[in-house]
Amino acid sequence: MLKFIESIKVLNGDTPDINEHLQRVIRTIQYFYSKSNEKFDFISCVYTVLERERDKISDGLFKLRVVYSDRFISGTLIPYIPKRIKRLKLVESDDIEYPFKYENRTAIDSLLSYKDKCDDILIVKNGVITDTSYSNIVFERMGNLYTPDSYLLAGTKRAKLIREGLIREEKIRPCDIDKYDKAYLINSMLDLYPVEALEF
CATH class of the missing domain: 3.30.470.10 (Aminotransferase class 4, branched-chain amino acid transferase, N-terminal domain)
Known part of the structure; x- marks a missing residue:
């Protein structure tokens, strides 16, 4: 079931x-x-x-x-105490699918073995940024907030912030990351939790 x-x-x-x-x-x-x-x-x-x-x-x-x-x-x-997530490792997986919030997270959890010394992963699918293992991601540029239009899961906080006009969707590739000033994690429990570094 x-x-x-x-x-x-x-x-x-x-x-x-x-x-x-x-x-x-x-x-x-x-x-x-x-x-x-x-x-x-x-x-x-x-x-x-x-x-x-x-x-x-x-x-x-x-x-x-x-x-x-x-x-x-x-x-x-x-x-609830937020995980300490400061560094993300970019991990590629073109086969990953998580359109619904399944209890079974085997496909995502299996990618965590590639995070090396980082705290979590940032999944790249078909050449574009998607999500971390447990959150959507938001990037800041010149005071404006953007989230990838290529998400894996339509998160509840993501949907709310888009509806309120606080973040906008755009295509974000790994090569685009340097164009942004900051990165944040968002999910139902997190409000723009800052990330210090992304590793390729």
């Missing part, structure tokens, strides 16, 4: 980006389970988990990891 995950930011008991996650869950279920009679209320399931842990999450930053298929499977809350 295919399983999917959503990693939801819970800040001081609130879920500020829950609607972005809901839209992705709806797209996933419609694609894989359009003929299924099994339906579940994603929002209600999330808030049931939060209510169960209400006393623990009233203060601070937590990650709610939801596992689902055509039904809710589990929800786990843990305190």
Whole structure:
């Protein structure tokens, strides 16, 4: 059975980006389970988990990891501390596919063996920049923010920032990286987390 995950930011008991996650869950279920009679209320399931842990999450930053298929499977809350990601290693993989947030990340995780002494990888597919192993990437040039139009996964934070006009999509190749001043990681838990270096 295919399983999917959503990693939801819970800040001081609130879920500020829950609607972005809901839209992705709806797209996933419609694609894989359009003929299924099994339906579940994603929002209600999330808030049931939060209510169960209400006393623990009233203060601070937590990650709610939801596992689902055509039904809710589990929800786990843990305190969130960002990984220390300072250096990215560019790794090429023309076969990599991750259009949905599958629980099985074997294809991506297998590429981590090539990161050498870096903290994470930045995947290059068919000659263009895509994502890191767990986030989308944003580049800054002259105060403007850009994200690759060749992403692997349409991240929730990425979608929100594009909709709000804070970042723009453009084609970014490895040879273009020097044109940018800074690089940042974004995902449901990270808001423009700075990267210090990219290694080829």
